[in-house]
Amino acid sequence: MNKWLERLAPIAFGIIALSAWQGAVSALHVPFYVVPGPIDIARAYLTDYAVLNPALLSTLTVTFAALLVATAVGVALAVAMAASPLFRAAVQPWAVMLQVTPIVAIAPLIILWVSQPFIALVVCASIIAFFPILSNTAAGLAATPQDLQDLFRLNGASRWQVLFLLSLPSALPNFLTGLRISGTLALVGAVVAEFVAGSGGFASGLAYRIIEASYRLEIPRMFAALVLLGVSGIVIYAALGLLERVLLRKRDA
Amino acid sequence: MFSLRAASKTYASGTKALENITADIAPGEFVALLGPSGCGKSTLLRLLAGLETPSSGEIAWENSQKPEPGEIGFVFQDATLMPWLNAADNIYLPLRLRGIRKTEAQPKIDAILAQVGLADFAKARPKALSGGMRMRVSIARALISEPILLLMDEPFAALDEFTRHRLQDDLHTLWRRSGKTIIFVTHSIYEAAYLASRIIVMSPRPGRIAADIRTTLPDGEERRTSPAYTSLVTDITRTLHEIMPHE
Ligand SMILES: Nc1ncnc2c1ncn2[C@@H]1O[C@H](COP(=O)(O)OP(=O)(O)OP(=O)(O)O)[C@@H](O)[C@H]1O
Ligand SMILES: [Mg+2]
Numbered sequence: 001m002n003k004w005l006e007r008l009a010p011i012a013f014g015i016i017a018l019s020a021w022q023g024a025v026s027a028l029h030v031p032f033y034v035v036p037g038p039i040d041i042a043r044a045y046l047t048d049y050a051v052l053n054p055a056l057l058s059t060l061t062v063t064f065a066a067l068l069v070a071t072a073v074g075v076a077l078a079v080a081m082a083a084s085p086l087f088r089a090a091v092q093p094w095a096v097m098l099q100v101t102p103i104v105a106i107a108p109l110i111i112l113w114v115s116q117p118f119i120a121l122v123v124c125a126s127i128i129a130f131f132p133i134l135s136n137t138a139a140g141l142a143a144t145p146q147d148l149q150d151l152f153r154l155n156g157a158s159r160w161q162v163l164f165l166l167s168l169p170s171a172l173p174n175f176l177t178g179l180r181i182s183g184t185l186a187l188v189g190a191v192v193a194e195f196v197a198g199s200g201g202f203a204s205g206l207a208y209r210i211i212e213a214s215y216r217l218e219i220p221r222m223f224a225a226l227v228l229l230g231v232s233g234i235v236i237y238a239a240l241g242l243l244e245r246v247l248l249r250k251r252d253a
Numbered sequence: 254m255f256s257l258r259a260a261s262k263t264y265a266s267g268t269k270a271l272e273n274i275t276a277d278i279a280p281g282e283f284v285a286l287l288g289p290s291g292c293g294k295s296t297l298l299r300l301l302a303g304l305e306t307p308s309s310g311e312i313a314w315e316n317s318q319k320p321e322p323g324e325i326g327f328v329f330q331d332a333t334l335m336p337w338l339n340a341a342d343n344i345y346l347p348l349r350l351r352g353i354r355k356t357e358a359q360p361k362i363d364a365i366l367a368q369v370g371l372a373d374f375a376k377a378r379p380k381a382l383s384g385g386m387r388m389r390v391s392i393a394r395a396l397i398s399e400p401i402l403l404l405m406d407e408p409f410a411a412l413d414e415f416t417r418h419r420l421q422d423d424l425h426t427l428w429r430r431s432g433k434t435i436i437f438v439t440h441s442i443y444e445a446a447y448l449a450s451r452i453i454v455m456s457p458r459p460g461r462i463a464a465d466i467r468t469t470l471p472d473g474e475e476r477r478t479s480p481a482y483t484s485l486v487t488d489i490t491r492t493l494h495e496i497m498p499h500e
Binding site: 145147148150151152153154155156157161165166169170251252 | 304322327336346349350351
């Protein structure tokens with residue numbers, strides 16, 4: 001009973017908020033080109049979905065490609081750092097620097113250097129997304145219980161056996177936490193990169209549609225694109241959360 | 254089985270953990286290492302296991318045969334099982350690391366599960382087991398590679414009194430039947446007196462051998478209640494009082 005109430009609460013809240021929004025806009029006669037109501041936005045989506053849906057797909061493709069790259073790079077770096085303190089000392093400061101430098105500042109360079117537009121977007125988004133995977137996985141690997149490491153050594157385990165049978169499984173929960181954060185960051189990264197790239201040759205993503213709509217003052221269409229981004233973010237976050245639960249249950253039960 | 258010859262260990266941090274440890278351990282002895290916290294008992298076990306090297310002195314193995322991987326079984330204070338593996342797979346680990354296939358190892362796993370009284374819990378995850386059961390799995394894991402030397406670092410310290418007595422009984426029986434050499438670290442005078450055939454008492458840090466007591470207690474039911482046991486406990490207590498710095 002209580003659980004159902006908790007599940008329904010966000011939906012009910014959404015409906016109430018949307019109604020209030022629609023009510024306010026209608027009552028105050030706010031013109032739709034300043035603040036559109038939910039109905040205007042839905043109407044904009046219904047007229048433009050043939051343009052908006054492919055744009056969303058394009059942005060999501062960049063997002064998932066970036067998440068894959070970020071996972072591969074993040075895990076590989078974390079494993080190398082765990083294996084070699086020297087490598088960690090050499091790479092860690094640079095990884096942090098890459099993380100704290102605003103992507104908006106780096107993106108124009110990358111777009112200039114990488115001529116293939118899709119790859120340029122993926123590189124930008126990966127730079128934003130890889131850090132949580134790197135730092136969480138590294139923390140997990142570093143927390144591998146010493147006694148178990150000793151036990152493996154006593155039984156003559158190879159480095160690879162320690163990695164695959166002990167360190168990686170014990171770092172799995174940390175990795176999955178990192179992955180969940182990186183999933184939404186990859187979306188942010190993809191959109192930021194699209195914004196910076198603008199119409200420079202590969203005008204296909206949602207960000208470009210938002211820019212385009214803002215030039216033309218098609219405010220409801222802009223909002224429709226924003227809603228699509230917001231929903232995508234939530235879905236990615238929830239899906240990775242589900243993956244986390246399923247994988248951990250599979251590992252532990 | 255092996256001799257410690259003036260073995261000392263000073264850690265990189267400057268901590269002098271062991272000083273001048275000399276002792277001969279014969280095959281089949283059950284040695285209890287008894288001493289105050291921080292006197293280097295764990296360090297000594299790690300030296301024997303080859304996890305640390307002595308800073309001076311040496312460990313000389315009988316016939317110069319340094320144990321191969323798997324010939325030493327190690328049991329830690331915590332069961333240190335892998336939470337994502339069930340009891341059988343945790344026990345299988347040492348064989349798996351040696352490249353022995355599961356089907357080949359299965360009869361051995363089943364036998365050892367039965368030996369530690371966990372035949373019905375092969376598929377249970379560590380989380381679903383009690384503290385005593387987890388320690389049994391840990392001991393089974395140490396036994397599966399048929400080690401000639403068993404090193405145990407306060408394995409029963411975290412268990413309740415009832416469980417501890419059961420496991421002590423079982424370990425003592427196992428030792429009598431198998432004739433394995435066991436080095437058993439403990440804080441408990443009672444545990445040392447009950448289990449061991451020889452008790453090495455260590456002084457506070459840096460650890461030195463303060464006393465080396467050979468025991469003769471009756472085996473079986475009356476071991477824990479015999480007058481010999483009580484007087485042994487008294488002897489050890491007196492020794493501890495003598496070596497501990499006062500005030
Ligand atoms: N890896 C290490 N590096 C530096 N110092 C260490 C290390 N391991 C242990 N020591 C120190 O060496 C001393 C002996 O430690 P050890 O763990 O061998 O004692 P112990 O007798 O097992 O103690 P306890 O009964 O508390 O387990 C302690 O002062 C400890 O702090
Ligand atoms: Mg210790």
